[in-house]
Amino acid sequence: MTSVADTHSLTWQVSPDLLGIVNQSGVFVQTNPAWQAILGWSEAEIRSMVFTDFLHPDDLDRTLALFSTMKEGEPALHFENRYRCKDGGYRWLSWVAVPEGDIFVCSARDVTRDKANARALQSSEDEALLREQFIAILGHDLRNPLAAIGSAVRIASRQPHDEKIAAMFAAIDGSAERMAKLIDSIMDFARARLGGGLPVDLIRVENINEGFENVVDEIRLAHPDRLIQTSFAFDNALICDTTRLDQLLSNLVANAVTHGSRDKPITVATFEENSYFVMSVKNSGKTISKDILSNLFKPFERADESDSLQGLGLGLYIADQIAKAHSGKIAATSDETGTVFRLDIPLEQSS
CATH class of the missing domain: 3.30.565.10 (Histidine kinase-like ATPase, C-terminal domain)
Structure with a gap:
């Protein structure tokens, strides 16, 4: 059986990536020290399990499907899944695996931080979109109908009516004006708090x-x-x-x-x-x-x-x-x- 550890001993020992050889049964028969550094498992512990024992449950089916295609001679390029650490947590790994005879030579890079950064970036983009939608709702979807209410009340108040109705119209108009000012304040707050400061025209x-x-x-x-x-x-x-x-x-x-x-x-x-x-x-x-x-x-x-x-x-x-x-x-x-x-x-x- 080919031994990567024998032919590339220095690379095998010092590589920060996880290197390994998997047999047809799904057992890592050889692993480099990076496995213990990243996942916490010793070489003996890894040999006592098949690779599915390390997988996150949500990644099991698609990883097994990939393993089946690898048995047919297809390589795996940049395939990502989660491997369980000895402490119970999971790390995201990006795999490259190549069939060589009856074994598979594999390398994996820890991309957990990259995944976290991508999620943070997506979250920031989602927040920016939400901010724009929020300001749009305040600026258009709320203020426009409120202005229509105010106009309708002022027009209706010009028609003949008794003092009780006049007082009602005045109260509605006053409430609409206070709501408009409140919406303006919330818009300013949204711009200042979420948009990096209040815009000014100097x-x-x-x-x-x-x-x-x-x-x-x-x-x-x-x-x-x-x-x-x-x-x-x-x-x-x-x-x-x-x-x-x-x-x-x-x-x-x-x-x-x-x-x-x-x-x-x-x-x-x-x-x-x-x-x-x-x-x-x-x-x-x-x-x-x-x-x-x-x-x-x-x-x-x-x-x-x-x-x-x-x-x-x-x-x-x-x-x-x-x-x-x-x-x-x-x-x-x-x-x-x-x-x-x-x-x-x-x-x-x-x-």
């Missing part, structure tokens, strides 16, 4: 304060009982995405309206400090603990355990992502004098 803006005034006026209109004071002192140009910064300010002021004292003013300011554009929003009220402050910009976190469940806690997370997209940072401080959210964006990018 352009040079000469008067950033105009948009901020409009944002504050809209919130004043929605909350006429709250005093919102402004001090817009920044008079330089800024490279930014105005829509995103308006969104950030809206989130911060809305947060102040929700959590600040109703009998104390909210103060919104912009100014330049140490070559940074600075925006700050301050409100009076209950001091935020250090434990809560440390998690304030994480998604699905709220500033107070007693908060209502009307929001998902995404507003501050999205504000933080907008700041990062502008190479800036946002931070919060809170003490007995009030709670301040401060945005800093470097002006070097605006020169």
Whole structure:
């Protein structure tokens, strides 16, 4: 019988691949040291079993079918199956086996890590596809019918009806508007969390304060009982995405309206400090603990355990992502004098 171990002794001893000779009964009559290094079996243990004793049950039928074709003189090239280790686990092996007379000369490479990497890559591709589908559902399949509902309600509300019906139409329209804002927040979250950051369109803006005034006026209109004071002192140009910064300010002021004292003013300011554009929003009220402050910009976190469940806690997370997209940072401080959210964006990018 041909002996690979005799004719290629050095290769046989040092090869990292599993080398072996199988007889017609399916017994590995010779194996190299790599078998014990990879699978844990000694040469004597391997000789006491047939190859089917090592196979993963799911690989048994197709491996037996291949062995039958090998007995007819066909080689096996890059055939993969799982072999049981002595500790009970399995390793993926890629085989090349060639018939030589009444034996089969085999070599196998451990491809377990390659299999794991391939699964990880497939998982990443599946996640990317799922992300795209998720954003598409939010952006089209949910927002479009919601817009249709809003339009239908507004058209119907123009028709003659009593005060009870008018109140119902107003409630439906308000709910639709809140749902639209919630969908926008979830879309931003999906893009930022799953897509590698929030997209921004950076352009040079000469008067950033105009948009901020409009944002504050809209919130004043929605909350006429709250005093919102402004001090817009920044008079330089800024490279930014105005829509995103308006969104950030809206989130911060809305947060102040929700959590600040109703009998104390909210103060919104912009100014330049140490070559940074600075925006700050301050409100009076209950001091935020250090434990809560440390998690304030994480998604699905709220500033107070007693908060209502009307929001998902995404507003501050999205504000933080907008700041990062502008190479800036946002931070919060809170003490007995009030709670301040401060945005800093470097002006070097605006020169």
